[in-house]
Amino acid sequence: MFPVNRFPMSPTTERSVNMSIEKSSRIWARDLENAPDLYLCFRKKFHLGRMTAPAKAQIAAETDFALYVNGSRVPVTQFPDFEWEKTFSELDLSPHLHEGENTIAVLVWRLGMGNATHRLCPGGLLFALSAGGSVIRSDGSWKVRKSAGYRSGNCRFSSIPVGYRFEFDAKVREDWTAADYDDSGWEYAAELPRPAADGSWNRMKRRPLPPLQEIPPGEVSVIWQGEVLLPVGNAPAGSSGEPFLRYILPENAFSGWKKGWNGVSDENSGSPYPLPLSPGGKSIRLNPPQQGIDGISVILDLGRETTGFPEIEVECEGEQDAVTLEIHHGEHLDDGRVRSKILCADFSDTIHCGHGRFRFCHTLRRIGARYLQLFFTGKITQCIRLIYAGVRETLPILPEVSSFAAPDTLYEEFRESAIRTLRNCMHDHYEDCPWREQSLYAYDSRNQMLYGYYLWGNYDFAEASLDLLGENYFADTGYLALCAPSQDKITIPVYTFTWISAVYEFVLHSGRIGYIGKQLPRINAILDGALKRKAPGYDELYSPGKAEDFWAPDAPDGTIWNFYEWTGDLSGSNIFPQALYQIYLSEALICGSRLNHYTGNEKQAERYRTAAHALQKAIDRIFWLEEYGCYGQFTPEAAPRQKPYEHVQTAMLQADMIPETRKQQVLQNILRNKTRTCTYSSMMYFIRGLMNTDEQGRRFIVSRIRDVFLPMLKSGFDNLWELPEPRALYGYSLCHGWSAVPAYFTNSIVLGVTPLSPGFKTFRVSPFAGNLASASGSVPTPYGSIHVKWQIAENGKMHVDVDAPRETEPRIELFPEYNRG
Known part of the structure; x- marks a missing residue:
C-alpha cells in the first residue's frame, strides 16, 4: 500500500x-x-x-x-x-x-x-x-x-x-x-x-x-459493528468516559449487505462475522448513523497480538469534511468494546478525515494490539468506505529458531506461544509488553535474554539491552534506574542485582569474555556499595538503603521501591530485613565473583564469593520459620504471622542455600501448596529450584506448567499473559515477555543443556523427562547448534545422544530416576 x-x-x-x-x-x-x-x-x-x-x-x-x-x-x-x-x-x-x-x-x-x-x-x-x-x-x-x-x-x-497520542x-x-x-x-x-x-x-x-523488519499488513477480520452515543458534552470517544455502544443488524450497518456476503449463503447461516478485510481486497461501506446517533464503530481482530505501525485506508464518500476517526487499540474485549482506556492511560489516536480517499501509516510510534476499534463521529451524511485497517508489523532480525519435538504436543504448543510472546516483546530492545509500556526492565529482560538463548542465541540483541541498562546508573544510590533509557528516578534494588546475573549469563552463553571489561567497573561498584549498607540490628545482613528513601503509595517521593513480584507483600513492603533482597544480593555476588575470576581478578572474586557464602548461611539461620517448616520473607520477630512465599523457597533451592536437613520440609510445603504461589515473573526460579530437589519435586514442575499455561492456550489468545488474572481494568498485559518460560523449559530443562563454561566450551546434559518417553531438539551456541535426542527404555533407563560442535565438550549427567537398573 x-x-x-x-x-x-x-x-x-x-x-x-x-x-x-x-x-x-x-x-x-x-x-x-x-x-x-x-x-x-x-x-x-x-x-x-x-x-x-x-x-x-x-x-x-x-x-x-x-x-x-x-x-x-x-x-x-x-x-x-x-x-x-x-x-x-x-x-x-x-x-x-x-x-x-x-x-x-x-x-x-x-x-x-x-x-x-x-x-x-x-x-x-x-x-x-x-x-x-x-x-x-x-x-x-x-x-x-x-x-x-x-x-x-x-x-x-x-x-x-509510551508518551503522547497523535492527531x-x-x-x-x-x-x-x-x-x-x-x-x-x-x-x-x-x-x-x-x-x-x-x-x-x-x-x-x-x-x-x-x-527492524517491516512485514506488509495482512488480512484482518471485522467482528463487530454498531452505533455510538458519545458521553455528555460530545467528547471524543476515548477522552471523557466511555461512549455507549449498541449493536445494529448488518443489513442496517453495511451498504449493499446481502445474505452470503461473508461467503455463507445458507438462510440459517447465523452470525455474519468474521468479515475479512485485506489490503487491496473488497472494502466495506458503512451506512451513516441514524438521526440522534453520534457515530458508528467497528471492531477488527488482527488475528493475533501484533506490534508495529497502525495503517488505515478510508474513503469518505461525497463532500464530507467533518468526520473524525479515532483508532483505539488494545488486547482485551470487554463489554463489547476494545479496552483502550486503562486508569490514566488512553490508547487511542485521532485522524480528521476529509472527503475522498486517503491512506495513512503512522511510523513514529509502534503500537501493540490484538484488536482495533474505529470510532467514526462528527457530521457523517453519507457512506464511509473502510478499505483497510490493520498494523504493519515490525520485528527484529533474529537467527533461525532452534528445534524441539516431543510426543506430547502440548510442550510444543506452549513453546510456540512463548516464541510468539518473546518476538512481540523484542524491537530495538527487550520490552516488558508491546501494548501498555514497551519498557526495558532489568528483571523482565534477564528472563527474556535467558529464554532467548535457547531459541536464537540472540547475543547481539542481548548485549545491546545490557548496555542500555548499565548506562542508566545512579551513582548516589548505587543502583540502576527502573528502566532504560529512561528519566526514572525510582529504582528496584533487586532489578539491579539481576542485571549483574544477566551479564554473567550473557558471558556464559555467548562466550564473549571481552564484554566483561566493559561492565565490570560498574558491577564492582554496585556490589561494593551493597556490601557497605549493613542492615540495622543485623551485622550479617544488608539494607537496600535509607528508610526515608523507600517508595510507598503514602511516600511517593521515595526513590527505592522494594518490589519482587506482583503478589502480597512482595509487591512493596517496607518491613525489614527482607529475605529476597539478601537472596538476590547473594546471587549477584556469586555472579560478580565469577566475572572477576574470568578476567583474572582473583582477589575481588574471592572477596565476593566469601561474602556470598556468609550471607547465605545468615539467610538460612535468620529467616527460618520453625512453625511453618520453611523460610519467611521477613524475620519471625518482624512478622510472626506471615505466610511464606514460594518465591523465597525456590530462589533458595536453586542457589543450593538450604541444608539437606531442611530441604525436604521446604519441598513438602511447596508440594502441598502451603506457600503463596509465585507468579510468572519468578517461574524460572521455581523451575530451577525444584530441579534441584528430587524426582517428586521435579515432576511437580510439569503439573504447574500445565496448570499455568493450558488456560492461556484455551483462551484463544496466542501469547502468554503477565499475570494469572489478566484484568483489563488494571491494564494487565496478555503478552508479557517475562512469562515466556516454556521456551526455556523445553530446550534447557527437557533437553537438559546447560553451559558450564563461557560459550558452551563445556556443557552439561541432564535431560528431564517428566511425563515424556522421548524428546529431541537443538540449542544454539556461538559455534553452532547442540543437538540432543533422548529416549526412555522399557527398563526405565534413559539413552541420550548428543551431537555438538567440535569446539565444545558435553558432560552427560543423568538424574537418579533415569539411571536405575
Whole structure:
C-alpha cells in the first residue's frame, strides 16, 4: 500500500564516522529546540553525479524520524539512546538514488519529555550522505517547517512510558516528500551547537542492531459493528468516559449487505462475522448513523497480538469534511468494546478525515494490539468506505529458531506461544509488553535474554539491552534506574542485582569474555556499595538503603521501591530485613565473583564469593520459620504471622542455600501448596529450584506448567499473559515477555543443556523427562547448534545422544530416576 524500500545496513568503519555525520550540523526549526510533541518536516534537494560506489547515509534525530528518498520511505527509525551519546543509523541508499536531481525528506517527531522509555533531549537532526562524488550533510541549507498534517503541541498522554497520542489532519493533501514538491515557501533550518548547552548531542554512536523488519499488513477480520452515543458534552470517544455502544443488524450497518456476503449463503447461516478485510481486497461501506446517533464503530481482530505501525485506508464518500476517526487499540474485549482506556492511560489516536480517499501509516510510534476499534463521529451524511485497517508489523532480525519435538504436543504448543510472546516483546530492545509500556526492565529482560538463548542465541540483541541498562546508573544510590533509557528516578534494588546475573549469563552463553571489561567497573561498584549498607540490628545482613528513601503509595517521593513480584507483600513492603533482597544480593555476588575470576581478578572474586557464602548461611539461620517448616520473607520477630512465599523457597533451592536437613520440609510445603504461589515473573526460579530437589519435586514442575499455561492456550489468545488474572481494568498485559518460560523449559530443562563454561566450551546434559518417553531438539551456541535426542527404555533407563560442535565438550549427567537398573 505504501512505497517502502528495503535497504541493507552499510558496512561500518570508524573512518566513515569521521568523514560524515560527526562533521554534520545539528539542525532544527528556529526557537523550537525544546518544544514538546513537535512534528517537523525537513527537505534537501541535491544533484548527484554518476554513482560508482555504494551511497552511504547516516542519520540521527530526536526522538524519532521517518526518512524518505525521492518520495519513498526507508524502513529505519531512531534507536533508543541517551542524550549525551546519540545513536545514528548507517544505510546504503544506492537502490533509490540516481544521477541528477534527488531529494531527501525527513519527518521528525520530538517527544519533549523524559519517561520510562526515553531521555529528555533538545531537538536535532543530523544527516550525512556520501554518493556520486558528493557529500551531503545537514546544515543551514536544508528547508524546515512544522508538519501541516500532524498537530504539534497536543501533548495528550497515551501512557507515561509510551508518551503522547497523535492527531493527524488527513484533509491536508500534499505530498511534501516528493522530489518535485515546491518548498520555496519553507524556512531554512537553524544550525544548533554540538554539544548543546546541557551537554547533550556530545558524542555519536552507531546503532548496535540493524533496523527492524517491516512485514506488509495482512488480512484482518471485522467482528463487530454498531452505533455510538458519545458521553455528555460530545467528547471524543476515548477522552471523557466511555461512549455507549449498541449493536445494529448488518443489513442496517453495511451498504449493499446481502445474505452470503461473508461467503455463507445458507438462510440459517447465523452470525455474519468474521468479515475479512485485506489490503487491496473488497472494502466495506458503512451506512451513516441514524438521526440522534453520534457515530458508528467497528471492531477488527488482527488475528493475533501484533506490534508495529497502525495503517488505515478510508474513503469518505461525497463532500464530507467533518468526520473524525479515532483508532483505539488494545488486547482485551470487554463489554463489547476494545479496552483502550486503562486508569490514566488512553490508547487511542485521532485522524480528521476529509472527503475522498486517503491512506495513512503512522511510523513514529509502534503500537501493540490484538484488536482495533474505529470510532467514526462528527457530521457523517453519507457512506464511509473502510478499505483497510490493520498494523504493519515490525520485528527484529533474529537467527533461525532452534528445534524441539516431543510426543506430547502440548510442550510444543506452549513453546510456540512463548516464541510468539518473546518476538512481540523484542524491537530495538527487550520490552516488558508491546501494548501498555514497551519498557526495558532489568528483571523482565534477564528472563527474556535467558529464554532467548535457547531459541536464537540472540547475543547481539542481548548485549545491546545490557548496555542500555548499565548506562542508566545512579551513582548516589548505587543502583540502576527502573528502566532504560529512561528519566526514572525510582529504582528496584533487586532489578539491579539481576542485571549483574544477566551479564554473567550473557558471558556464559555467548562466550564473549571481552564484554566483561566493559561492565565490570560498574558491577564492582554496585556490589561494593551493597556490601557497605549493613542492615540495622543485623551485622550479617544488608539494607537496600535509607528508610526515608523507600517508595510507598503514602511516600511517593521515595526513590527505592522494594518490589519482587506482583503478589502480597512482595509487591512493596517496607518491613525489614527482607529475605529476597539478601537472596538476590547473594546471587549477584556469586555472579560478580565469577566475572572477576574470568578476567583474572582473583582477589575481588574471592572477596565476593566469601561474602556470598556468609550471607547465605545468615539467610538460612535468620529467616527460618520453625512453625511453618520453611523460610519467611521477613524475620519471625518482624512478622510472626506471615505466610511464606514460594518465591523465597525456590530462589533458595536453586542457589543450593538450604541444608539437606531442611530441604525436604521446604519441598513438602511447596508440594502441598502451603506457600503463596509465585507468579510468572519468578517461574524460572521455581523451575530451577525444584530441579534441584528430587524426582517428586521435579515432576511437580510439569503439573504447574500445565496448570499455568493450558488456560492461556484455551483462551484463544496466542501469547502468554503477565499475570494469572489478566484484568483489563488494571491494564494487565496478555503478552508479557517475562512469562515466556516454556521456551526455556523445553530446550534447557527437557533437553537438559546447560553451559558450564563461557560459550558452551563445556556443557552439561541432564535431560528431564517428566511425563515424556522421548524428546529431541537443538540449542544454539556461538559455534553452532547442540543437538540432543533422548529416549526412555522399557527398563526405565534413559539413552541420550548428543551431537555438538567440535569446539565444545558435553558432560552427560543423568538424574537418579533415569539411571536405575
